[in-house]
Amino acid sequence: MKIVQIASEFAPIAKAGGLGEVVLGLSRELTRQHHQVDVILPKYSFIDPSKLTELAVEPTGGPNASNTIWSAAVEECRLHLIEPREEDYFRRSQIYGFPDDAPRFLHFCKAAMEYLAALKKPIDILHLHDWHAAACAPLLRGMFASKIRVGKVIFTIHNLEYQGKCGTRDLDAIGMKGAAYLTPGRLQDTNPLYPQSINLLKGGILYSDAVNTVSPSYAQEIQEPSMGFGLDQFLKRAKVKGILNGVDQTVWNPAKDPHLAVRYHSSDPLAKIREAKNANKRLLQEKFKLKSLGRPLVGAITRLVPQKGIYLIQAAIEAVLDAGGAFALMGSSSSSAIQHQFDELKKRYKNHPHVFLEYRYSDPLAHLLYAALDFVLVPSLFEPCGLTQIIAMHYGTIPIVRSTGGLRDTVFDCEDGMVPLEKRNGFVFKEPTVEALRTTLQRAFSFWHAEQPTCLAMLRRMMETDCSWRKPAQEYLKLYLKSSPANKPAAPAKITISTETHSKIGYRTG
Ligand code: ADP
Numbered sequence: 001m002k003i004v005q006i007a008s009e010f011a012p013i014a015k016a017g018g019l020g021e022v023v024l025g026l027s028r029e030l031t032r033q034h035h036q037v038d039v040i041l042p043k044y045s046f047i048d049p050s051k052l053t054e055l056a057v058e059p060t061g062g063p064n065a066s067n068t069i070w071s072a073a074v075e076e077c078r079l080h081l082i083e084p085r086e087e088d089y090f091r092r093s094q095i096y097g098f099p100d101d102a103p104r105f106l107h108f109c110k111a112a113m114e115y116l117a118a119l120k121k122p123i124d125i126l127h128l129h130d131w132h133a134a135a136c137a138p139l140l141r142g143m144f145a146s147k148i149r150v151g152k153v154i155f156t157i158h159n160l161e162y163q164g165k166c167g168t169r170d171l172d173a174i175g176m177k178g179a180a181y182l183t184p185g186r187l188q189d190t191n192p193l194y195p196q197s198i199n200l201l202k203g204g205i206l207y208s209d210a211v212n213t214v215s216p217s218y219a220q221e222i223q224e225p226s227m228g229f230g231l232d233q234f235l236k237r238a239k240v241k242g243i244l245n246g247v248d249q250t251v252w253n254p255a256k257d258p259h260l261a262v263r264y265h266s267s268d269p270l271a272k273i274r275e276a277k278n279a280n281k282r283l284l285q286e287k288f289k290l291k292s293l294g295r296p297l298v299g300a301i302t303r304l305v306p307q308k309g310i311y312l313i314q315a316a317i318e319a320v321l322d323a324g325g326a327f328a329l330m331g332s333s334s335s336s337a338i339q340h341q342f343d344e345l346k347k348r349y350k351n352h353p354h355v356f357l358e359y360r361y362s363d364p365l366a367h368l369l370y371a372a373l374d375f376v377l378v379p380s381l382f383e384p385c386g387l388t389q390i391i392a393m394h395y396g397t398i399p400i401v402r403s404t405g406g407l408r409d410t411v412f413d414c415e416d417g418m419v420p421l422e423k424r425n426g427f428v429f430k431e432p433t434v435e436a437l438r439t440t441l442q443r444a445f446s447f448w449h450a451e452q453p454t455c456l457a458m459l460r461r462m463m464e465t466d467c468s469w470r471k472p473a474q475e476y477l478k479l480y481l482k483s484s485p486a487n488k489p490a491a492p493a494k495i496t497i498s499t500e501t502h503s504k505i506g507y508r509t510g
Helices: 018-032 101-119 130-134 136-141 168-173 200-207 216-221 230-238 270-288 310-322 336-348 363-372 387-394 405-410 436-452 452-464 470-482
Strands: 002-006 036-042 053-057 068-073 077-082 124-131 150-157 166-167 198-199 209-214 299-304 327-330 355-358 375-378 398-402 427-429
Touching: 018 036, 018 077, 018 336, 018 470, 036 101, 036 270, 036 355, 068 101, 068 166, 077 405, 101 130, 101 136, 101 166, 101 168, 101 200, 124 130, 124 136, 124 470, 130 150, 130 200, 130 375, 136 150, 136 200, 150 200, 150 470, 166 168, 168 198, 198 200, 200 230, 209 216, 209 363, 209 470, 216 405, 270 355, 270 363, 270 452, 299 363, 299 387, 310 336, 310 436, 327 336, 327 363, 375 387, 387 398, 387 405, 387 452, 398 405, 398 436, 398 452, 427 436, 436 452
Parallel strands: 002 036, 002 124, 036 077, 124 150, 150 209, 299 327, 299 375, 327 355, 375 398, 398 427
Antiparallel strands: 053 068, 068 077, 166 198
C-alpha cells in the first residue's frame, strides 16, 4: 500500500510528546511490513541536520512555488519536509505555543496538498494526525478533489483537547473561503459563545473516511458530553475506534539503551535485572546528589499541563516522602503560570536529599529515569493513551496511575481480584484526589517492601508484555482496508460573499 502520513511531529527530530513517537513507530513498522510510507512534516529550523540522511531539495513545485520541499531519510522512513520560502512559520524555537499556530499549520496543510498534487501519483491511504494536519481532509474534498487521487483518508486523534480553533480569515488565507465553512455541518465550532470560530479538528472528523483515537477506553470516553470537548456527537456519528499505541522498540529497549549505566534484558535472571536497575539508580543519584538508595523511587516524566494532574504530581512529593520514598520529576512546561508553581516547589525542596526536580525536555535523562525508577506516577485527569506507563513497564518500572483512557487499558491493579493474576501489573486509583493518591502510594510501597518474590515476578511479566508496534500496525492496516468512504459534507460551492468576521479567540496549541 502507498501510505502518506501528515503530522506536526516525528521523533526524534521533532517531538513534543507522544504524537511524534507514534508517527515514527507506526511509519517504521508499516515500512518493515513492506508498505511504502511517506511522512510529510514541517521543516522546523531546530531540526538537527546531522540526524537527516540523503537530505535534498525535491524538484516538485518549481522555482516560483511558495514552499521548498526537502526529502530526507530518518530512522528507515522517507520524510518530506515543508519549508515556506517567505513566512517564518517554522523558523521557531519549538513546535507549538505561538499565537499564529493555526495559520502556521494551515499553511503546512495547504503546502502538503500542493506537494501531493504536484506528484500526480495515486495514494492508497492519506493518514492525518491531530488538528495540525486536519485541514488536509476538507482541502482534499474541496480545492484538491480533482488533483489528488486518494483511496481513503484516516484521521487519528491523539488528544481531543487541542482542536485548532481559528477564524474564517485563517481559512481564507489558504484559499479555503472561510465563511462557507462556518456552518454547524462543516467547520463551525460547537461552542455557542464563539459562533464565528472555526474548529480544524472537527474538519478532520467530518471529512475523513475513518476516525480513530489511541486507546479503546478513550474512544468510548470522548463520545460522552463530559469528555467530548464539544465534539462528542460528531465522534459518535464517526464511529470513532480505539487503537492502542505501541512503543518503538529500537528507541525504547533496556537491553540496548545507550543512556543506561547498566543494560538489562527481560530474559536475564531477576536478580540481574534488579542489580542493573539499582546501578542505574546509583548513576541518577550521583548525578543529582540524592541520597535515597534504600528508598523506593517514584518519578513522573511529563508535560506539565492540567491534563496530567499537576496538582496530584505536586501533592505526590509530600505523600511519597511521608511514606518513606524518594521523588524525581522530569517536567516540561510552556505555561508561565504553571512554571511559576513548579519553580516555587523547587525552592521548597532545594538540596533535599530525596527530591529531584528537573524542568526541561531531555531524552537521555528520560531514558535513564525509566531504568532507575521503581515506580512511575501517571495521575492524569484524562489520557488518550499515555506512553510513559507503557515505556516504564518495558523497563521494569511499576506504574501508579489514575484509571482513565489508555491508562485504564494498560495498567491493572495488583490487588484487583476481578483481574486475572497474570494481567496485574501496577497500582490504580479512581478518584483524582490527593487522598486516593496517598492510599495508593502506601499500597504500592508495602508491596515493594514486603512482597519481594511477587514484585520480581511482576517485573518480568511487565517487561515481557508485547508493547511493540506489530499488533497496532495490523489494526491500522485493518482500518485502512475496512473503512469505506463515508458520506462527507459537500465541499462548499462557489462563494460570492466574503463577509467573514475574524473573532478574537484564543488559539489552542499542542
Ligand atoms: P503526551 O503525548 O500527552 O505528552 P505520552 O505519555 O503519550 O504523553 O507521551 C509522552 C512522551 O514524551 C514519552 O515518551 C515521555 O517519555 C516523553 N516526555 C514527556 N516529558 C518529557 C520531558 N520533560 N523530557 C523528556 N521526555 C519527556
